[in-house]
Amino acid sequence: MLESNFSLLDWGIVALYLAGTVVIGMVVNRYIVGMGEFLVAGRSLRTRLGVATMIGSELGLVTAMYSAQKGFTSGFAAFHIGLLAGIATLVVAVTGFIVVPLRRMGIMTIPEFYERRFGSRKLRMVGGFILAAAGILNMGLFLKAGAIFVTGLTGIDESAVRWVMTSMILLVLVYTALGGMVSVIITDYAQFVVLSLGLLLTCVLAVWKIGWSTIVEGVQEIHGNAGFDPFDDAGMGGSYVAWNFFLGIVSCAVWQTAVMRACAAESVAVVKRMYAWSSIGFIIRFMIPQFIGICALVFLWQNNEAKVVFFDASGSISLDPEVTMRAMPVFLGQLLPAGVIGLVAAGMIAAFMSTHDTYLLCWASVLTEDVINPATGGRMSQRARLTLTRVLLFVIASFLVLWGLWYELGQDLWDYMAVSGSIYFTGAFAVLIGGLYWKRATAKGAFAAIMVGVFAVVGLKPVQERLNILEWTEAHEITGAHIGLTISLLAILTMVVVSLVTKPTTPNSENA
Amino acid sequence: MTGWMLFWGILLLVTLVLYAVLVVNVTIGGFADIRQMLKKLSDNQTDDDS
Numbered sequence: 001m002l003e004s005n006f007s008l009l010d011w012g013i014v015a016l017y018l019a020g021t022v023v024i025g026m027v028v029n030r031y032i033v034g035m036g037e038f039l040v041a042g043r044s045l046r047t048r049l050g051v052a053t054m055i056g057s058e059l060g061l062v063t064a065m066y067s068a069q070k071g072f073t074s075g076f077a078a079f080h081i082g083l084l085a086g087i088a089t090l091v092v093a094v095t096g097f098i099v100v101p102l103r104r105m106g107i108m109t110i111p112e113f114y115e116r117r118f119g120s121r122k123l124r125m126v127g128g129f130i131l132a133a134a135g136i137l138n139m140g141l142f143l144k145a146g147a148i149f150v151t152g153l154t155g156i157d158e159s160a161v162r163w164v165m166t167s168m169i170l171l172v173l174v175y176t177a178l179g180g181m182v183s184v185i186i187t188d189y190a191q192f193v194v195l196s197l198g199l200l201l202t203c204v205l206a207v208w209k210i211g212w213s214t215i216v217e218g219v220q221e222i223h224g225n226a227g228f229d230p231f232d233d234a235g236m237g238g239s240y241v242a243w244n245f246f247l248g249i250v251s252c253a254v255w256q257t258a259v260m261r262a263c264a265a266e267s268v269a270v271v272k273r274m275y276a277w278s279s280i281g282f283i284i285r286f287m288i289p290q291f292i293g294i295c296a297l298v299f300l301w302q303n304n305e306a307k308v309v310f311f312d313a314s315g316s317i318s319l320d321p322e323v324t325m326r327a328m329p330v331f332l333g334q335l336l337p338a339g340v341i342g343l344v345a346a347g348m349i350a351a352f353m354s355t356h357d358t359y360l361l362c363w364a365s366v367l368t369e370d371v372i373n374p375a376t377g378g379r380m381s382q383r384a385r386l387t388l389t390r391v392l393l394f395v396i397a398s399f400l401v402l403w404g405l406w407y408e409l410g411q412d413l414w415d416y417m418a419v420s421g422s423i424y425f426t427g428a429f430a431v432l433i434g435g436l437y438w439k440r441a442t443a444k445g446a447f448a449a450i451m452v453g454v455f456a457v458v459g460l461k462p463v464q465e466r467l468n469i470l471e472w473t474e475a476h477e478i479t480g481a482h483i484g485l486t487i488s489l490l491a492i493l494t495m496v497v498v499s500l501v502t503k504p505t506t507p508n509s510e511n512a
Numbered sequence: 513m514t515g516w517m518l519f520w521g522i523l524l525l526v527t528l529v530l531y532a533v534l535v536v537n538v539t540i541g542g543f544a545d546i547r548q549m550l551k552k553l554s555d556n557q558t559d560d561d562s
Contacts, residue, residue, distance in 0.1 A: 048541030076520045189542050196535040228516035284531050
């Protein structure tokens with residue numbers, strides 16, 4: 001394999017950054033006096049810091065990896081994912097769709113909304129469990145993506161990387177457990193600055209070294225028209241585009257980590273401003289890494305040594321998702337000079353930690369606030385809830401190490417994440433729309449919609465294999481996008497039908 | 513292909529320029545926001561203690 005430019009200086013830059021993040025976690029610990037500070041930073045987030053932390057947590061190493069992979073496997077056509085995500089976020093900013101009513105209610109988590117709107121504690125507990133399960137499954141391959149990135153970029157042995165990644169997740173745990181949302185926000189800010197500079201520099205260097213016309217001609221030669229037209233059925237196709245617009249809406253308005261940011265904002269006006277600015281961020285988080293993936297495609301195609309690894313004998317891109325995921329870091333290891341590569345690595349590893357801290361905190365707090373505490377009748381003290389959240393951080397992290405290292409990825413990472421996330425958001429989307437905008441919606445309707453959403457798990461290739469339907473879905477060209485869109489519509493339909501045939505509930509009527 | 517290529521090329525350029533502006537704005541403004549947030553949290557803590 002190609003030898004990386006990663007040097008001792010680059011390791012130094014990375015080490016310095018990691019040490020800095022731990023110090024931040026320890027320093028801000030003194031500001032944490034209760035769950036309000038731990039989970040939503042005392043609702044003191046202002047616009048520009050809100051934008052930094054929103055982009056910082058969403059533009060993680062994993063985002064960079066799956067976006068670069070999409071650029072590599074689909075060419076410029078992949079840009080539609082970022083464009084639609086940006087448009088969807090702007091629509092939410094202008095209309096306040098879902099997030100503004102949630103902020104007005106002053107909730108901390110989506111399942112908390114279930115209870116307050118439908119008056120059902122059981123709904124909150126079931127919804128919370130499904131949300132956390134889907135969320136943990138969704139981040140199950142973060143560690144694997146991180147390991148592939150570090151191996152590809154630095155050229156070190158993969159077996160050593162497992163230990164490096166395990167050490168890194170322990171580091172994330174330490175400062176998340178210490179500082180909660182306050183440390184998450186500050187480290188997200190630092191990560192935003194470092195990674196943004198690294199990514200901008202990488203784009204400029206890539207175009208400068210490869211040349212714009214070479215990049216365009218390369219994509220044309222490898223992908224043909226499907227490398228530019230997202231509606232071309234030889235590539236992505238119309239249903240995939242529709243699925244990505246839906247994903248754009250849910251990732252900024254329904255996905256718990258984004259909702260947590262909205263709920264941490266100082267006011268409704270800040271929420272709207274934050275989303276308007278973040279719409280640019282949502283385009284960037286996909287497009288910039290996708291462009292780097294496209295540059296990697298052309299660069300590796302032109303390199304005979306790399307070509308045998310990333311392409312098959314007929315010149316087609318490798319069908320192994322773990323191979324195509326490696327393209328971006330290998331390319332960066334070749335493109336960037338010593339020093340700059342350390343800056344990018346620090347930014348990416350910071351991004352890895354930032355995503356982990358946000359998600360770990362999010363799912364641990366959902367399990368505490370929405371499943372375990374309600375199960376005890378809400379009798380847990382503030383101190384007990386904080387301790388439980390911190391214990392759960394370690395339990396989830398342990399699961400991630402096992403799942404990430406042993407699960408066989410059967411599809412592009414972006415598609416795995418979309419499907420695993422849809423186990424939660426297909427049902428939650430129906431419940432949020434019904435609960436916020438339709439007075440007739442009932443708790444039983446919400447419960448049924450959440451249960452229908454669970455069937456989205458069928459979109460995962462290993463699950464299809466277990467159910468013996470993989471050959472059938474492939475023969476009929478049924479993708480995760482088709483399954484996700486169908487389940488979403490079914491969940492909305494279920495919400496409507498069951499609500500109409502059941503008696504409306506008043507808030508807290510089922511809690512007694 | 514040419515139409516799509518032109519569209520993606522312009523979109524990429526606009527995105528990069530906007531990103532650069534956003535980075536400068538958020539880097540400077542975000543630092544001030546952090547100071548404000550820590551001050552607010554510190555004040556809350558003082559109120560709780562008294």
